[in-house]
Structures are given as structure tokens and as C-alpha cells.
Amino acid sequence: MRFTSLRLRLVLVFGLVALTAAVTASGIAYWLNREAVLTRAQDAVLHDFKDELEDRAGVLPADASREELRQAAEQMSRSSQNFSVLLMSTSPDGQPITAPSAELDQFTLADVPLSLREAVNREQKLTAANPSPYHVYWQRTVDENDTPCLVAGARIADGPTGYMLKSLEPEAKDLNSLAWSLGIATALALVGSALLAQAAATTVLRPVHRLGIAARRLGEGKLDTRLQVSGTDELAELSRTFNRTAAALEHRVAEMTARDEASRRFVADMSHELRTPLTAITAVTEVLEEELDAETGGIDPMIEPAVRLVVSETRRLGDLVENLMEVTRFDAGTARLVLDDVDIADQITACVDARAWLDAVELDAERGVMARLDPRRLDVVLANLIGNALKHGGSPVRVSVRVEDAPAAPLAQLAPLTPHVGHSAHDVGERAEQVADADAGAEGAEDSSEAAGKVLVIEVRDHGPGIPEEVLPHVFDRFYKASASRPRSEGSGLGLSIALENAHIHGGEIAAANSPEGGAVFTLRLPLDASAAAEQAAVEQQAAARQRQRSGR
Structure with missing residues (x-):
């Protein structure tokens, strides 16, 4: 198939349109599902973390010991959301105390972004719409293994500060599965569009192909060429126009051929009819020419130029008639x-x-x-x-x-x-x-x-x-x-x-x-x-x- 063919261009256009539409739809669907999945998981984790922080850490004194913080953090981590917890407070001598939810837990203060820590410790102005000086803040990050995580933190007034780390790896796997599904759907849509484009191209190009063949036959002189027409679409109307044009051309050529044939017959008949009187005139001019060449001078010198003119013009007329007869034989194919x-x-x-x-x-x-x-x-x-x-x-x-x-x-x-x-x-x-x-x-003849x-x-x-x-x-x-x-x-x-x-x-x-x-x-x-x-x-x-x-x- 040539790269300049109309069929290939139609398939490519269909494919590009289908690919663009499928990629756009898949991208929008992925983005919407991603936001929905992450938002749902995030809201559940934050709600659970807030409740656990208020229930477990809220009862601790401001100068709670490390063991008290650790026990509270461990109880908080047993939540249904299964997140890691890090509690912080200040000792009586002003030294910071941190306690993770488990001794082997890798969650440390270094995993909490600095901006998040600053937001958590920032005291808000109390108003009727804001009864609490501190709020829960969160941020999505990735750990050292490029695993997506949710980090959140909040501070209790006159109490410890708590941070939470929740791995979003299950949600990421679900989103990856969704992305693969959308990619497969896009590929299937592309294949389907190519098949549809092929079918559409065949439907469209078959009449065009027949029209091209008919046009070539018409150009070869087969003026009785016509197309079978069915339907009412633009291609059917084009075929009807071709048939009308071919019929008009055949009629016009037939008229021209008839006139040409009539002209040839007229020239042939005229030449034939001229030969009889021309033969007689030629005989007379030959006699006059003999008189002109005679030594006795039988013609009046006054009319001698006229006689010579008649002789030369008669010869010219004879040559013209013979030439016309020859041309007529060529035109007639005889x-x-x-x-x-x-x-x-x-x-x-x-x-x-x-x-x-x-x-x-x-x-x-x-x-x-x-x-x-x-x-x-x-x-x-x-x-x-x-x-x-x-x-x-x-x-x-x-x-x-x-x-x-x-x-x-x-x-x-x-x-x-x-x-x-x-x-x-x-x-x-x-x-x-x-x-x-x-x-x-x-064909097959040999010339020796x-x-x-x-x-x-x-x-x-x-x-x-x-x-x-x-x-x-x-x-x-x-x-x-x-x-x-x-x-x-x-x-x-x-x-x-x-x-x-x-x-x-x-x-x-x-x-x-x-x-x-x-x-x-x-x-x-x-x-x-x-x-x-x-x-x-x-x-x-x-x-x-x-x-x-x-x-x-």
C-alpha cells in the first residue's frame, strides 16, 4: 500500500482521532478516580487520627514521660487504618521528648516535612468560627523507596504533638491497575478504530475506484461507459453527475462524428462530381495549350495571357481535386x-x-x-x-x-x-x-x-x-x-x-x-x-x- 493512498490517510486520521479521544478520556478517568481514591483514603485516615489523638493523647499531661507517650502512640497505631504514630512533648527541663508507636518503627521526625511541622506548631487566633488554636495538617509525600505516603500532624493545647505516617501503597497499586486497564482499553479502541476506518475506507473508496475506472474507459474513447448508481449520498450524486456528463459527451461526440462524416462524404462526393466536368475542361485546356505552343500561333496575342491563366488554374484545380480525393480515402480508412x-x-x-x-x-x-x-x-x-x-x-x-x-x-x-x-x-x-x-x-507473428x-x-x-x-x-x-x-x-x-x-x-x-x-x-x-x-x-x-x-x- 502506498503511503500516499487515500485509504491509508483515512485509516491514519481515524486512528489519530480515536487515539486522541481514548487518551483524553482515559486521562480524565484516571485523574478523577485517583483523586477519589486518595481523597477517600485520606479522609478516613485523618478522621481516625484526629479521633485517636483526642482520645489517647488528649488525656496526657503536658509533661508526660517518654513511656506514657510511647504507650499512647502504640494504642493510636492499633487503629483500623494501621498508621504509624510519633508523639512529642517537652520535659520539665525543656528538652524535647519523642516516642514512636513501636521501637522498630522507622517513622522519625525527619520524615515529617519542615513546612508541615511549622504549620502544626503555628497557633491560630481564637474566634467564634475557630474555637481551637491548633488544627490538623497533612501532606502527601514519598519515602526513600518512592512509595507514596500521607503525613499528618496536630498539636493538642497544653498537651503533646502527634504526627502520623500512612503508606498509600495499596491505593497506588489500585491506581496502577486502573492505569493498565485504561491503557488496554485505549489500545483496543485504537485497533477498533483502525478496523472501522478500514471498513469506512472500503465503503467510500469502492465507488471512487469504480469512478476512476469509468473515467479511464471514457478517456479511452468508450463513451457508452456508465456507472450503476444506488443510494442518495454524495458519492451516488457524483456517480449520477458522471453518467449525465458521459451521456452528454457521447451525444455531443456522436453529433460531431455525424457532422464530420457528413463533411467527409460531402468532400468525397464533391470531388467525385468535379472530376467529370474537370476532365472535359482539362481536355479543352490541353487543346488550348497545344495551340499556344504551336509555331503557327493560332491564338490571338491579346487573349494569350488569359488562356495561360486558365490552363494553369485548371491544372491547379485538378491537383486540388486529386488531393481532396486522397485525403478523403485516408479519413475514410480505405x-x-x-x-x-x-x-x-x-x-x-x-x-x-x-x-x-x-x-x-x-x-x-x-x-x-x-x-x-x-x-x-x-x-x-x-x-x-x-x-x-x-x-x-x-x-x-x-x-x-x-x-x-x-x-x-x-x-x-x-x-x-x-x-x-x-x-x-x-x-x-x-x-x-x-x-x-x-x-x-x-501477437506471436515472426518476421524472418x-x-x-x-x-x-x-x-x-x-x-x-x-x-x-x-x-x-x-x-x-x-x-x-x-x-x-x-x-x-x-x-x-x-x-x-x-x-x-x-x-x-x-x-x-x-x-x-x-x-x-x-x-x-x-x-x-x-x-x-x-x-x-x-x-x-x-x-x-x-x-x-x-x-x-x-x-x-
Whole structure:
């Protein structure tokens, strides 16, 4: 059990409260009983001593002999209270005479405190309220053996002075027994309070534990999580509040998911519907472009700029529609990998050559580095990264390739959990569940390929001004453009986002940074063998289909 747990704190608080209450009650009870016992014994002894002193010593003359004093003291000590007696008088020649109650008695005048002797011998003024010049005085002391004693004394007018010593050891033993009993009762009360605290903590913490589990399930995207509620206390009200909150959240997420799904369907339908007229427009613009390039000059020079603008904007619109279609496939989870064995150096060369970038790109890659990837999607990633570097950083753009050991956490497990702009929290919860399904489906699989545990790293570096620090976190966001003053540009704002999605579906990642030597660096990391990522993507798509079916119900 952790020392910071609520259960332990509750037990400690209960224990401290019970201990404080038990100790306080025991202390008060002990003090009250002690005073009662001592007062009762003291009153009985003093009353008996006073009576015996008046009856025995009161009849003695003022100049009584030692033997007379001893006999009187012995008779006084035979009282039911069994105390020692010491009588004192003055001889005719003025010498003090002392006589104990027994020859072997250890009670001497030295056992009587000086203050008590002074009080006993002090003569009081006679008044109507005080008919006697001398009174009985007492004091509690301890002897040389630390035994509690009661010492009392009184003087008889025109007679001897008597002192009494009474041992309070029986009363002390009774009080010690009482103290042990109260201590045991305190310990039992502490144990009982700990048991009660444990029971109370269990009663209180069980609903809290269930609430914590439900909150974690809710955070994992299982929005149908609810708590069983019984009772009318504060914890029951908290559970009802949680259920109402979860229901409202599920309803709100369902609405957002429905709107998001409707938006995706709208984009997909719009893109699909645009393709037909766009195909016709593209055909016309190709004819116009041929006329522009014809040596005969078949187009009026006055309208040539307008024709060129139409041609360029038509191409831009075509690229935008294709990008929207690709984004829609990623969002719908229908994107597929078509794997093939690819020579990376040849693939990069073909990508650069197809776009006439050979003079602007420096390639640092050894031939023979083979990877099992989707060539079409890798071409899209490379085209976007190199094209972006040429557009914003200028030539020359350097592309380097190397192979590294895979990190401790496979990229294929990390990438699918990355949320993208436009995805709801419910989508992230679905992605987490999909990855869990993928891990369960891939458990126990063995990969005997030589590429297992290796990562392909492709760096694309330009020599431009670099990427502003405030722009770096958003370079892969959809439709994001660094310059707000240039909302219209040749790009659609989807290129890098599509490149990142293509890297994710391979089980890889893309990172953007600024080089210390100047310029921006985009680092693409892909597994040398994306077979596992393809299988995982298939499992994810099946899980997403099941989730959509459950949501549809």
C-alpha cells in the first residue's frame, strides 16, 4: 500500500482521532478516580487520627514521660487504618521528648516535612468560627523507596504533638491497575478504530475506484461507459453527475462524428462530381495549350495571357481535386498499401526525373538499398518533400539516404496514434482501440526478413532561409500556409499533410526541423519492410468498420 493512498490517510486520521479521544478520556478517568481514591483514603485516615489523638493523647499531661507517650502512640497505631504514630512533648527541663508507636518503627521526625511541622506548631487566633488554636495538617509525600505516603500532624493545647505516617501503597497499586486497564482499553479502541476506518475506507473508496475506472474507459474513447448508481449520498450524486456528463459527451461526440462524416462524404462526393466536368475542361485546356505552343500561333496575342491563366488554374484545380480525393480515402480508412520491392536510389531518381528536377537535386544514396514499400505512395511523399524544398528553399536540394536500427518503440505502433487536424477526440479513441486490436492480431507473428528491425531514413534538405519557429508545429496541418498575406498560391496546403499520411500508413513518420548550417530539413523514416504495417492497417480498417457499425446502431 502506498503511503500516499487515500485509504491509508483515512485509516491514519481515524486512528489519530480515536487515539486522541481514548487518551483524553482515559486521562480524565484516571485523574478523577485517583483523586477519589486518595481523597477517600485520606479522609478516613485523618478522621481516625484526629479521633485517636483526642482520645489517647488528649488525656496526657503536658509533661508526660517518654513511656506514657510511647504507650499512647502504640494504642493510636492499633487503629483500623494501621498508621504509624510519633508523639512529642517537652520535659520539665525543656528538652524535647519523642516516642514512636513501636521501637522498630522507622517513622522519625525527619520524615515529617519542615513546612508541615511549622504549620502544626503555628497557633491560630481564637474566634467564634475557630474555637481551637491548633488544627490538623497533612501532606502527601514519598519515602526513600518512592512509595507514596500521607503525613499528618496536630498539636493538642497544653498537651503533646502527634504526627502520623500512612503508606498509600495499596491505593497506588489500585491506581496502577486502573492505569493498565485504561491503557488496554485505549489500545483496543485504537485497533477498533483502525478496523472501522478500514471498513469506512472500503465503503467510500469502492465507488471512487469504480469512478476512476469509468473515467479511464471514457478517456479511452468508450463513451457508452456508465456507472450503476444506488443510494442518495454524495458519492451516488457524483456517480449520477458522471453518467449525465458521459451521456452528454457521447451525444455531443456522436453529433460531431455525424457532422464530420457528413463533411467527409460531402468532400468525397464533391470531388467525385468535379472530376467529370474537370476532365472535359482539362481536355479543352490541353487543346488550348497545344495551340499556344504551336509555331503557327493560332491564338490571338491579346487573349494569350488569359488562356495561360486558365490552363494553369485548371491544372491547379485538378491537383486540388486529386488531393481532396486522397485525403478523403485516408479519413475514410480505405487507403491501401500495394507493396513491392523497391530500390530506393532508383525510386528517387525516377521521381526527380519525371518532374525534370535532375539539375536542381543532389542525390546521396547508394544503389542496392532495397525496401518493401508502396512505390506510388513513396513517390507522392518524395515529390511533396522535394517540391516543397525547391519551392521555398531553392536549389540545390540535397536528398540523402541511410539505414538505421529501429527505435525501441516500433514506428508502426507510434504513428497510428498521432491525431491530425480535423480529427475528433472520438477518432483518437477509435485509433487507440484499433491499435490494440492490431497488436492482438499481430501477437506471436515472426518476421524472418533481413529488413526486420531496420529503418529507412531519407533526408531532404534545402539551402533556403529555413522555417520560422512559429510555423514548425503547423507545417503538416491541412490547408496551412505560412504567409497569411498570400492566401492564394500554387500549392493547396495539402501536400505535406498527404505526405505525412502516406508515411503513417507505412508505419513511418516525417519530422521537420531547421539545420544548424541553414535551410530546412525534412526527415522521412520508414520501415524497410512495411508488411507488418500493411497487416496492421487492414486490422485497423476492420476495427473501424465495426466501430462505424456500432455507431450506426
